[in-house]
Amino acid sequence: MTKRILLSLLTIGSVTVMTFSATTAYYSDTESTNNNTFTTGTLDLDIDGNNGSNTVKFTVNNMSPGNQPKGTYALNNIGTINGYLDLENISVVSYENVCLDPEINAGDITCDDPGQGKGELQDVVNLRLFMDYGCDGWISTGDNVFYDGLVKDLAGSYELDEPLNAGAGICMVALFDWWPTTSDDLAQSDSMALDITFELAQTTGQ
Numbered sequence: 122m123t124k125r126i127l128l129s130l131l132t133i134g135s136v137t138v139m140t141f142s143a144t145t146a147y148y149s150d151t152e153s154t155n156n157n158t159f160t161t162g163t164l165d166l167d168i169d170g171n172n173g174s175n176t177v178k179f180t181v182n183n184m185s186p187g188n189q190p191k192g193t194y195a196l197n198n199i200g201t202i203n204g205y206l207d208l209e210n211i212s213v214v215s216y217e218n219v220c221l222d223p224e225i226n227a228g229d230i231t232c233d234d235p236g237q238g239k240g241e242l243q244d245v246v247n248l249r250l251f252m253d254y255g256c257d258g259w260i261s262t263g264d265n266v267f268y269d270g271l272v273k274d275l276a277g278s279y280e281l282d283e284p285l286n287a288g289a290g291i292c293m294v295a296l297f298d299w300w301p302t303t304s305d306d307l308a309q310s311d312s313m314a315l316d317i318t319f320e321l322a323q324t325t326g327q
């Protein structure tokens with residue numbers, strides 16, 4: 122290798138080193154996005170301020186024709202996400218509680234004590250369920266009466282899709298009416314148990 126070629130190679134090497142030095146000298150800047158966090162909201166329903174435990178609204182004793190037991194459920198969305206209200210898992214269970222002679226005289230042939238499923242109270246008592254927007258306890262213009270019929274004919278659920286926003290509350294009234302019928306004696310001493318589950322869901326159709 123001649124001295125000239127060697128010098129040329131050294132020159133190329135120097136240029137390469139200079140180029141690298143020039144690159145590190147260019148402008149630059151950085152900004153960061155750190156500490157990003159994600160926390161869930163909540164969907165939480167309470168009844169009359171009662172959260173996480175059963176609410177007994179009715180304990181009616183000594184019922185007779187003409188009675189109108191009524192109860193208002195104050196349903197509150199105490200979570201942070203808007204939801205929709207439905208009624209689910211509705212059940213009515215009757216009890217005969219022995220057949221008295223007025224019942225037998227009226228033709229009650231399904232007797233037993235307690236006689237689950239053999240009572241007749243749910244056959245003679247009417248029920249109206251309505252969203253009571255004014256929360257005054259009565260059916261006013263605009264209130265949504267979504268059930269009006271005998272207790273025995275209640276469906277297992279009502280997909281109301283009633284909007285209930287975070288922090289808001291709404292009233293639902295259960296109004297029982299025992300309008301006198303010719304079959305009332307069949308129900309003497311009988312009882313019925315009604316269960317309803319209120320569901321607050323994130324979307325309609327749940």
Ligand SMILES: [Ca+2]
Nearest residue numbers: 165166172173
């Ligand atoms: Ca709750």
Ligand SMILES: [Ca+2]
Nearest residue numbers: 217219310311
């Ligand atoms: Ca009975």
Ligand SMILES: [Ca+2]
Nearest residue numbers: 229231239240
């Ligand atoms: Ca019976």
Ligand SMILES: [Ca+2]
Nearest residue numbers: 241307308311
């Ligand atoms: Ca009976």
